[in-house]
Amino acid sequence: xxxxxxxxxxxxxxxxxxxxxxxxPMKGHSHVYWYRQLPEEGLKFMVYLQKENIIDESGMxxxxxxxxxxxEGPSILRIQQxxxxxxxAYFCASSxxxxxxxxxxxxxxxxxxxx
Amino acid sequence: xxxxxxxxxxVSVSEGALVLLRCNYSSSVPPYLFWYVQYPNQGLQLLLKYxxxxxxxxxxxxxxxxxxxxxxxxxxxxxxxxxxxxxEYFCAVSDKAAGNKLTFGGGTRVLVKP
Numbered sequence: 001x002x003x004x005x006x007x008x009x010x011x012x013x014x015x016x017x018x019x020x021x022x023x024x025p026m027k028g029h030s031h032v033y034w035y036r037q038l039p040e041e042g043l044k045f046m047v048y049l050q051k052e053n054i055i056d057e058s059g060m061x062x063x064x065x066x067x068x069x070x071x072e073g074p075s076i077l078r079i080q081q082x083x084x085x086x087x088x089a090y091f092c093a094s095s096x097x098x099x100x101x102x103x104x105x106x107x108x109x110x111x112x113x114x115x
Numbered sequence: 116x117x118x119x120x121x122x123x124x125x126v127s128v129s130e131g132a133l134v135l136l137r138c139n140y141s142s143s144v145p146p147y148l149f150w151y152v153q154y155p156n157q158g159l160q161l162l163l164k165y166x167x168x169x170x171x172x173x174x175x176x177x178x179x180x181x182x183x184x185x186x187x188x189x190x191x192x193x194x195x196x197x198x199x200x201x202x203e204y205f206c207a208v209s210d211k212a213a214g215n216k217l218t219f220g221g222g223t224r225v226l227v228k229p
Contacts, residue, residue, distance in 0.1 A: 004158070031214070033216060033217070035217075035219075041221065042205060042219040042220055042221040042222045043159075043205065043217075043219045044219070045216045045217065045218065048213070048214045048216050055214050056213055056214055056216060058213075059216075091158060091159065093159075093217075095215065102215055103149065103161050103164055104215070104217065105161075106151075106158040106159040106160070107158050108156075108157055108158045109157075109158050111156075
């Protein structure tokens with residue numbers, strides 16, 4: 001059973017470009033979470049999605065950031081008009097269902113560098 | 116709102132010595148607590164978790180943690196450090212009311228000296 005997959009592993013963008021980060025959850029997992037790890041900081045929650053629904057986006061910046069988890073295909077975190085402050089590691093995690101105490105399984109992350 | 120504090124952003128231990136990483140949490144409801152480990156340029160791997168029941172929890176790689184409600188703590192220990200334990204460790208609390216999203220501490224980077 002393959003783990004959570006994220007691609008690309010490394011992404012370089014110039015200021016003003018768009019960044020698309022993909023996450024394929026573990027097989028059978030319908031819940032996806034995105035976290036951001038800024039340099040020298042811990043991980044911060046961004047958004048929680050189920051298939052075709054955004055459940056909690058309280059950690060998403062109000063502008064330029066969006067996320068989706070379509071019925072078919074991976075979850076996408078999209079950052080429009082990137083700025084240097086978006087440089088970070090973005091981690092996706094998945095869970096089979098939201099039972100109390102369920103662990104989340106993390107992907108290897110996408111490291112975004114904005115030039 | 117929940118929060119997690121990890122005391123000490125960096126810890127240095129000698130190989131074979133005790134590893135002790137401190138974690139204190141704040142939660143208005145009984146918490147679910149987790150310790151994750153992150154090796155360089157990799158994702159997070161679950162070491163152990165506390166949900167209910169026994170307050171001393173054993174995890175992988177010889178780690179264990181004890182939930183102390185009175186102290187709002189969930190410290191991680193390993194009796195004898197190994198070189199392969201060099202990594203960053205994150206304590207986290209789960210928000211049951213919000214789909215189990217995790218709130219992380221700032222992390223503790225462990226250096227193991229030979």
